[in-house]
Each structure stands twice: as C-alpha cells, then as structure tokens.
Amino acid sequence: MAKHNTVPDRGLYYFSTWNLGYFPPIIDQISLSSQQSINIKSKKPLEIKTSIELIEYCNRGIVIFEGKSYEKKCLCPPNYYGDRCHLQNQRISLTLQIRPLGSHENKHSIYDIFIYLIDDENEIIHNYEKINYVSSIDCNTKYNRYLLYPNQPKNVNHIYSIRIDIYEKLTLFNYYGSWNLSIPFPFLPVHRISTLIRIPSEKSQLLTKCSIQCGTMENVLNILIQQKNYAIVIQNNGKCVPYNYHTNHDGFICLCPENFTGSYCEYQLNRINVNFKINSIPLLIFAHYIISHHDKGHERITRFKKIPFDQYSIELFSQIPFNLLFIEFEKNYYLTVLREKSIRSENIATNINQDNNCENINKLLNSTILNYTNLRRLKYYQLPCIENLKLKCFYDEKYMCVCDKNRYSNCFEFDHNTSYNCQGYNYCENNGRCFQDNRTCPSTSVCICNKCYYGSKCQFNSIGFSTSLDVIFGYHIKPFISFTKQSNAVKITASITILMLIFSIINGYIYQQIQLYQY
Numbered sequence: 001m002a003k004h005n006t007v008p009d010r011g012l013y014y015f016s017t018w019n020l021g022y023f024p025p026i027i028d029q030i031s032l033s034s035q036q037s038i039n040i041k042s043k044k045p046l047e048i049k050t051s052i053e054l055i056e057y058c059n060r061g062i063v064i065f066e067g068k069s070y071e072k073k074c075l076c077p078p079n080y081y082g083d084r085c086h087l088q089n090q091r092i093s094l095t096l097q098i099r100p101l102g103s104h105e106n107k108h109s110i111y112d113i114f115i116y117l118i119d120d121e122n123e124i125i126h127n128y129e130k131i132n133y134v135s136s137i138d139c140n141t142k143y144n145r146y147l148l149y150p151n152q153p154k155n156v157n158h159i160y161s162i163r164i165d166i167y168e169k170l171t172l173f174n175y176y177g178s179w180n181l182s183i184p185f186p187f188l189p190v191h192r193i194s195t196l197i198r199i200p201s202e203k204s205q206l207l208t209k210c211s212i213q214c215g216t217m218e219n220v221l222n223i224l225i226q227q228k229n230y231a232i233v234i235q236n237n238g239k240c241v242p243y244n245y246h247t248n249h250d251g252f253i254c255l256c257p258e259n260f261t262g263s264y265c266e267y268q269l270n271r272i273n274v275n276f277k278i279n280s281i282p283l284l285i286f287a288h289y290i291i292s293h294h295d296k297g298h299e300r301i302t303r304f305k306k307i308p309f310d311q312y313s314i315e316l317f318s319q320i321p322f323n324l325l326f327i328e329f330e331k332n333y334y335l336t337v338l339r340e341k342s343i344r345s346e347n348i349a350t351n352i353n354q355d356n357n358c359e360n361i362n363k364l365l366n367s368t369i370l371n372y373t374n375l376r377r378l379k380y381y382q383l384p385c386i387e388n389l390k391l392k393c394f395y396d397e398k399y400m401c402v403c404d405k406n407r408y409s410n411c412f413e414f415d416h417n418t419s420y421n422c423q424g425y426n427y428c429e430n431n432g433r434c435f436q437d438n439r440t441c442p443s444t445s446v447c448i449c450n451k452c453y454y455g456s457k458c459q460f461n462s463i464g465f466s467t468s469l470d471v472i473f474g475y476h477i478k479p480f481i482s483f484t485k486q487s488n489a490v491k492i493t494a495s496i497t498i499l500m501l502i503f504s505i506i507n508g509y510i511y512q513q514i515q516l517y518q519y
C-alpha cells in the first residue's frame with residue numbers, strides 16, 4: 001500500500017505508477033521536446049544596487065533624482081503621500097476574490113470588472129479600478145485594490161459605498177451583473193474590506209436608470225475601455241482579446257478551443273476517444289484523471305461529459321499529461337487509460353466494456369476478511385489481482401486499486417463522496433440535478449433531468465403526451481443512422497408496427513373478398 005502525505009520525508013512513500021504498463025497500447029506519440037515553446041527566454045535575476053539609505057528615504061515609495069542638481073523626489077504608492085511618503089492616505093483597502101458558478105452557454109468566459117467608490121449623498125463616482133478577469137486563469141487570484149477618498153482628510157459627513165459592475169468582454173461588453181458593498185463605521189480613516197464575489201450562471205437585467213452624475217454608463221465605458229487590434233497569428237480558431245491593458249498596452253490572451261492550448265493555441269491536447277461497448281449508454285459520465293508525483297501525493301482532476309442520445313462514443317481532452325483515467329457513471333468505475341509514464345499530446349482510442357469494470361472489494365473477498373479492521377484487511381488486497389487474472393482494478397470505501405503487470409495491487413486514496421452540486425446554486429428546474437466540471441473553479445455546468453423533463457434547465461416536460469408513441473420512443477430513434485444500428489426498443493416497436501400494418505391490409509383484403517362473394 002502507498003501512503004499519501006503532503007510533507008516529503010525519508011521513509012514516506014507516494015503512489016507510483018511503476019510497473020503498471022500501458023493500456024491501451026501506445027499508437028501515436030509526439031515527442032516532449034516539440035511541445036516546448038520556442039519563445040521561452042531565460043529570466044535574469046533582478047540585481048538591486050541601491051543603497052539602504054536611498055531605499056529608506058521614501059519610506060514605502062521609490063526615490064528618483066530630478067534635474068541637474070539630482071534633487072531627491074519620491075514616487076508614493078496609493079496608500080501613502082507626502083514629500084517622503086510618510087503620511088497615510090485615507091482610503092479603502094479592498095481584497096477581492098472572484099469565483100464563477102459555471103455557465104451552460106459559454107465555456108470561455110472573460111469579464112471586465114469595474115470597482116467604483118461612490119458618494120451616496122451626491123451620487124458621484126470619486127475613484128475607480130478596473131480588473132480583467134478570465135475564469136480559467138484568475139479563479140484563485142486575490143485582488144488587492146486601493147480606493148482613495150477625493151479629499152484628505154475625507155468629509156466625515158458623507159456616506160460612501162462600493163459598487164462593482166461586471167461586463168462580458170466577448171460579447172461587446174454586455175452588462176452581466178452588479179454588487180453593492182456598504183462601508184461600515186464611516187468615521188474610520190482606513191477601511192479594510194474583503195469579499196468573495198460569485199459570478200452567476202446567467203446575466204442580470206440591464207440597469208436602464210442610472211442617477212450617478214457621470215453621464216451614461218455607455219459613455220463611461222467609452223472612456224475607460226480602449227480597443228486594440230493585434231497582428232498576431234492565432235492558430236486553430238482561437239480568439240485573441242486584450243488583457244490587462246492598463247498595465248501592458250501589448251497584453252493579450254488567447255482563448256483556445258477545447259482540444260488546443262498554448263500562447264497562440266498552437267499545441268494539441270491529449271485526445272481520448274472512448275467507445276462504449278455496453279448495452280446501456282449513460283447520459284453523463286465523470287472522467288477522473290490521476291496524476292502521479294514522485295515528491296508528493298497524487299493529484300486528481302475530475303471532469304464531466306454529457307453524451308447525446310445518438311452517440312456510442314465521446315471525445316475527451318486533457319491539458320495536463322496524466323497516468324490513469326477512470327470513467328464513472330451509474331456508480332460504476334471503468335479503468336479507461338493506463339500510462340506508466342505520462343505522454344503529452346497523445347491520441348488515445350479506448351473502449352468501455354465489462355472487462356475494464358472496477359469491482360467492489362465486497363465481491364472479491366470473503367466475509368471473514370471483510371470483517372477485519374481496515375488496517376488488517378489491507379494486507380489481503382493482493383489476493384484479488386492474483387486470483388482474478390482478468391481483473392484490472394477494484395475499490396473500497398477509501399481506496400482505488402490497480403493490478404500491475406506482476407498481478408500485485410497498487411492502491412491509492414480515492415474519495416468516492418465528491419459532490420458536484422453546483423456549490424448549492426442549483427439553477428435546474430423540476431428537481432433536476434446540477435453538475436459542474438470543477439468544484440472550486442467551474443467553467444461549465446449541466447443539468448441532468450428527471451424522467452419526462454428536458455431542456456438545458458429541465459424547463460420543458462412531456463407529461464401531457466405520455467401516451468404518445470413519439471414521446472415514448474422519440475429519444476431512442478437516432479437520426480441519420482440505419483435501421484440495423486438502431487436500439488432494440490426501436491427495432492421491436494417498428495417490427496410490431498409493420499406486422500400490425502400487414503395484418504390490417506390482409507384483414508381488409510379478406511373482408512373485401514368475402515363481401516364480393518356474398519353479393
């Protein structure tokens with residue numbers, strides 16, 4: 001058994017993929033060297049040759065020399081002012097973290113976030129900050145911003161508040177939502193406020209009435225936002241958008257399709273083509289990627305994929321090279337990919353069948369061993385791989401185990417109770433279940449509907465047409481597929497319908513002949 005700890009130490013062992021082999025066999029491999037960017041330049045260490053006296057001269061600021069006399073001047077940060085940056089500004093120190101809830105419409109999300117310090121009495125914006133936010137990159141980023149009062153000292157008779165507006169950047173700055181933060185204890189010179197903002201899965205209604213004395217919001221955006229055209233070759237249908245323009249006028253970011261990555265979308269991700277060789281095709285599968293590290297515990301990344309009714313296969317893409325891939329659906333696990341050493345930009349074709357099914361330990365060991373304590377029972381986990389030569393993997397309530405080439409079990413911790421319920425923000429209607437592709441930083445969410453409900457939010461139902469043959473078998477009919485490849489339910493229904501039609505024609509013909517014979 002392998003132990004998993006986060007602090008490396010002598011005598012501690014981590015999950016290793018040694019001697020696990022390769023399943024399915026390697027059919028296509030791109031060398032790792034070809035994946036390295038040609039534009040990478042080595043960074044030189046920063047050399048500081050300034051004396052301690054000059055560093056301390058401006059307190060928290062930066063000293064510069066002005067004119068021929070080299071007179072010392074200080075450039076102060078926003079929270080300090082004065083000749084030597086020795087006085088504190090009356091300000092609001094805002095620490096902000098932004099988390100998306102995932103969208104069922106757009107996987108690539110980039111926003112412009114505007115933060116305003118507003119005088120509630122006169123309804124005037126005194127200060128603002130702008131943040132470019134890309135959910136796939138900046139999800140774990142904590143932003144620290146200073147909002148300065150217009151006068152020092154501030155007017156204690158005025159009440160101030162913070163307003164945060166979010167606009168979608170890919171859709172020509174469509175309004176998405178707003179938040180208002182109150183500032184308690186107005187007599188304090190400095191306020192430190194920390195907050196977490198969750199971007200909803202759907203945009204809010206546009207505010208048509210704005211009484212703040214700064215002109216219309218459209219005029220404000222025209223002043224604050226500057227567009228820039230880039231003469232950059234973006235590959236594989238990627239999208240290029242400005243990023244952090246206020247600090248770098250040449251800054252940009254490329255939003256790549258699902259199967260590409262890189263600064264210019266030039267690299268192909270690991271592509272896994274999964275074919276289902278089972279009778280019942282699930283509506284939703286969870287893909288668990290396991291990544292082994294030699295100096296720390298293994299890493300697990302979980303994604304989901306919705307399967308259309310008319311497909312027997314799906315394509316998965318992984319940006320990070322992985323060692324194991326488990327597919328989970330209907331409380332069953334299937335070992336889909338096994339790589340002793342991870343391979344970058346590999347094309348993998350694999351199948352899901354009963355031979356790849358991971359069995360529960362309760363089916364492999366007798367009741368006597370199962371009643372042992374957990375530590376004592378682990379000693380017998382070598383038996384399932386030795387006694388069952390076709391077994392590839394098995395699991396219990398805490399571990400997932402894989403059989404290696406010598407038929408020994410290699411086990412690692414695996415949480416079976418991970419919940420992806422959209423962090424409690426279930427937008428699915430009619431008791432539909434909501435799933436996200438990531439617990440912390442989701443980019444996509446999906447609804448799994450109950451019987452007789454359908455739609456992106458399970459908002460439609462077919463209860464009133466439950467006796468219609470179209471409703472009963474409509475989902476089973478696969479368009480543009482020959483009759484021989486349709487499901488058994490469709491074949492049986494079509495056969496019975498054809499037999500009934502033939503019987504009706506024969507019955508009508510016989511009845512007509514009897515009538516003619518009588519007359």
